[in-house]
Amino acid sequence: MNRAVDKWIDDHKEELIEALRANLSIASVKDTEHASEGAPFGPMIRKALDDALGRGKALGFDTVDYDGYCGAIDMAGGDEQLGVICHLDVVPEGTGWTYPPYGGEIHDGKLYARGTMDDKGPAFAALYAMKAIKECDVPLRRSVRLILGCDEESGMSCLKHYNQVAKAPTLSFSPDAEYPVVNSEKMIFRTEYEKKFDSAITLHAGTRRNVVPGEAVATVPLALSRIVPIMEAFMEGSEFACSAEAIDENNTKITMKGLAAHASEPEHGKNAMLAMLALLDKLPLEGEDAHTVNALTNALKFDCHGETLGIDSEDASGRLTLNPGVLDWDETGIHRLTFDVRAPISSKAEELEKKITEGIKETGLVQTDISWSEGYYISPDDELVKKLLDVYAARFGQRLEPLAIGGGTYARHMKNSVAFGIERPGEPGRAHMPDEYIPVNDLIEDTKTIADAIIALAGAEA
Template sequence: MDNAKELISKKIDELRDRLVEATQEIVRVKSVLGPAEPGKPFGEGPAKAIETALKISEELGFKTKNVDNYVGYAEYGEGKEMVGVLGHLDVVPEGDGWTYPPYGAEIHDDRIYGRGTIDDKGPTMAALFGLKAIKELGLPISKRVRILFGSNEESGSNEIEYYLEHDEAPTIGFTPDANFTVIYAEKGITLFDVVMRFDKKPTSGIKIVKITGGEVKNMVPRLARAVLHVDDESLKKSVIEAVEDYRKEKNVDLSCEDNGDGLTIVSTGVAAHGATPEQGKNAIMQLFMFLDTLDLGDTDVKKFIHFFAENVGMETNGKKFGVYLKDETGELTFNIGTVSVDENEGRLGLNIRYPVTYTYDDFIKPFNKKLEGTGIVIENMVAQNPLYFPKDHPLIQTLSKVYHEVTGNEPVLLAIGGGTYAKEMKNMVAFGPNFPGQPELDHQTDEYIAIDHLVQLAKIYGSAIYELAK
């Protein structure tokens, strides 16, 4: 470790108690998304968190600015170029079952407990104190450094668009809101619906009244249900027998309940994140595969079910659909996360993530071609481009070098299917705060950050800021 990093490390040790106090202070603010108020676009809590972070920053001697309670920042240094560290102060709701008060920031066993301690208030304070060490030491830097306090990351990162319209974008930087060492690649992400209007409807036999399932597009659904109206008892009996035969033959979790004039078929799968659908079992598609074996007549709902049973099935990589892509960062992932079918319409919610060296057009053109002539259309498309830095990019190399020098651990570069806060600003990557093998405590009950971990982060981030800004 060079002299500057040793000095930063020693200075952080001196600042340890104040760092802990500042982290406790910001964690005590319940910064969950709330109803918008005048001057508080994301509610009282996130605005209070920005105010608190700026107060701490001013006490540390930094120039500060509140960008209309969308984003706040602390700034140090001079120069045309700017190093940015993008952290967020908003948190997800605390939920139930906490051992210690979720906004108490109590210390037990040298850990600070509370919502946001690891995601992302603690790491953001660590970056702020890393910059404080540089300031106190008077280390020479040639760029400005801005610690940015976001307030809407957990609910869409809508604050960043506003900030970029009203203030300056960093030249280069990182977000302390993921994993170490460096995430150099993040897949492109799409969320959208595929919809078919039903004109040709059943007149007799088995009628699908409704199909429901899944909660969000970016999760593999665990449950799906189909409610069927069946004309007579013999037909009903044959459907019940078909469910049982299919369950045994395919070894799937299907059940059937007689509800009087019809049947309810329940499909149970295994939940997983939309970024890794191969780790789950899709209850919606499991149900569609069974329904496709029934005689639903020459109807639009049959065509809708058959199309997806045939062209998706239980696949999670888009091969049958004709949209398969693969590069060094992995395969395209194809997840059907939600379903809503009634007598008038069929709607599926999709989350497709494509490898980073490809473009949106590489995926959407063959997707649209597959839909030609089916009557199925795309609605509500939300698309996020991939993030990709070559492994030899100076930003990746600098952060990897700092990580190795401060921790002594070999850097491991990561490519992921998920999306991080880094995608919200150009020339940024995700850098920590979770070390390899650490439990993932984000959004969990009893979220905490160990004080030694917090201090280590300040040393890493202080050294990273210095290397980028010197």
């Protein structure tokens, strides 16, 4: 720990908070419908990138814009380069917020907004860590580059573009996961299905495949009076909330509310899609609607490990998780049903595809898309891992072992890279959830910790 750096950060914490709040006010959700040259992910992500790069310039750093896919903020040092890799895009806000999702409001010492934890908070913490190091004249043997991606939440095409047009850092870390250090990430396997048929119902759930759907809305060709007794019996003792309202005397709208969560930790959420399917399965639907609802309910159940589909497995990188994330169903059938699987690194994509397709065979759904990203593993004895563990131990007073996670970070797309922070051990995940927040004191402590990591990995005595 560098006392001068810590003091500078304390003295400038209000500036950091206001800079972060300005970026949090930008709803930087991917919008390819309005993409343009220099803004491949839409105007709001472009605006967030401009804001961050502008802040970097104002703090005295050189900046680079890589065609709107990502940006970089540079601090001079030696020929070798340390990368700190963050992102400015966020998942949609969803529902269930107490405070405005882009308001950046502070209540009881907590800063609330989409992106506070994932990943604008860490990005601005890293920027001000660099500024503190620069202002305190800490000597560096490596240059430092803050890389700001713009498509982390939707496939990481930003970093793939970066790797095509720029040289990868010598080593790097991404503050987009957990402390103390993540040295292993599971495979991320995603697949989508559809089924075209004439339907009398509609069902819409979820906004992103990597988010547990917190709300599902259905319309059914049944009178409200027929639904209410069944719904009340179904909901008795349930952790979900459900309401129904008449559209007319023969049609009813049903809303199911659960709890959104990150797809890598579906056990922390309450999947409203699955609850809605289970309720619809109790209703007197007819024909192909009844068959499809029943088949989906039987295939998926309330199962976040894929046991029913026969894909459950576990190795040193952890246990498989499954998230059915988006369901779009209207009068012409099911346009999209997505699965997000976080599989142990020993898993084979071909086997996952085969078992999922076989497991939902009775539904009549056919596959329309498939993609996957292999996981990674770096030895705990690697110097990068050891130094970051030392940084964490010195700052927080705990000597912990490195982690394996289901989340996917930029570390999997860079050589010699790991994830480092910022979620504390034992904390419930707040990324992708309603009322996402970061305690202000944690934000300042994270800024100091990232500065410690930069000095440990790029400092003259490193």
